[in-house]
Each structure stands twice: as C-alpha cells, then as structure tokens.
Amino acid sequence: AQSVAQPEDQVNVAEGNPLTVKCTYSVSGNPYLFWYVQYPNRGLQFLLKYITGDNLVKGSYGFEAEFNKSQTSFHLKKPSALVSDSALYFCAVRDPGHYQLIWGAGTKLIIKP
C-alpha cells in the first residue's frame, strides 16, 4: 500500500540551529514530492516540490529538501531556524498517474528562542 511517514510527531530546535523534518514514502515509480506548512487555524501553504532533476530543491522562506531515491526520503531542512518557523509541516506524495496526494500525518515544529 502507498504511504507517507513522518516519523516525528514533534521536533524541537533552538533558534539559529539547523532543522530537519523527516519524510519517507512508499510509492511505486517516480512520485512527485511536496512539502506544505500550516500555521494555526490557517490553510496549508506550499513550500517546495520535487518533480525531477536536481535532488536538492529550494523553496520558500529559506527551506530546502533533499530527495533520496535509494532511501525513499524527502527530508525538509533549513540551515538556521527562526521562531516564526514554528508550525505544522506536511509531506505529501503523488503517484504521477493519479490526482490524489498521499499525506503524512504532519510534524509539529517548535523553535525556541
């Protein structure tokens, strides 16, 4: 069965430190990969996506993600965390043959000053 795993329910990082939010997937073929962020009581905002090409993808707000096909991972990273990065982060994957996204359960990122 196709699935997306975000193994950490919550990640705590000190402001200024690098952050990583993990995502692994189980989808056949060459899936499309996405990261979204959600602030409290708001809709989801698109951060970045990988379709093809360079494994390191840069997105909004200084975030980047690295696609690793052998490990079927797409971890979200940022070199220096800001308190304003505190939010809920979702990884999503799409089988190219389908319209539907397969979503991870979300990771709550808390950046402490």
Add this chain to the structure above:
Amino acid sequence: SQTIHQWPATLVQPVGSPLSLECTVEGTSNPNLYWYRQAAGRGLQLLFYSVGIGQISSEVPQNLSASRPQDRQFILSSKKLLLSDSGFYLCAWNFGRQETQYFGPGTRLLVL
C-alpha cells in the same frame, strides 16, 4: 493571479442539521478542485475531487456529498450532520496531475 475563497470561515451547527460549505476559485478556468477534512489539527483526509463541471469522485463513503455546479465553484454538503463531522474543511485547486495543489483558508465546523 489565482485566488481561492472559502466560506463561511467558522460554523457551529447542531447535530442533524444540513450543511453547505462553498469554495470558489478566481483567476483561472477548468481547475481541478478538492475537498479535504483535517481532524484534530493533524492529518488530511481527501473527501472529494473534481476534474470538471458535474464530475465528482468520492474518496471516503460518509454522509457528505459534493457538487460542482459551475466551473470554479465546489460545494460540500450534508443532509444531516453528525458529531463526527466536526473538523477543519479545506478546499484546494490545481491543474493536472503534476501541478501543486493550492489551498483555501479553510472552514472550521463544530457540530454540537
């Protein structure tokens, strides 16, 4: 540029009452449209999606239904709400299978 609207922003309804949530996209034509529900501020569950007027695909059997009466309008309905229908309802749009989905601001529904 494209904009997606949802209303109402917040809704409190009694059990057994009907429901109608509306989603409208501006600045584009023939988008794919999606309804999601998010429970307890976590995972998203795809409820319905539509690739054209009158075309609705249902992902989860339940007491909700969706309609697309116009190209850029997507409506989520229920004849009788259940307590379990409480949640945060999100509408999204995109073009084609490859493109990113963009989300509306959401409607928070509380069924009492």
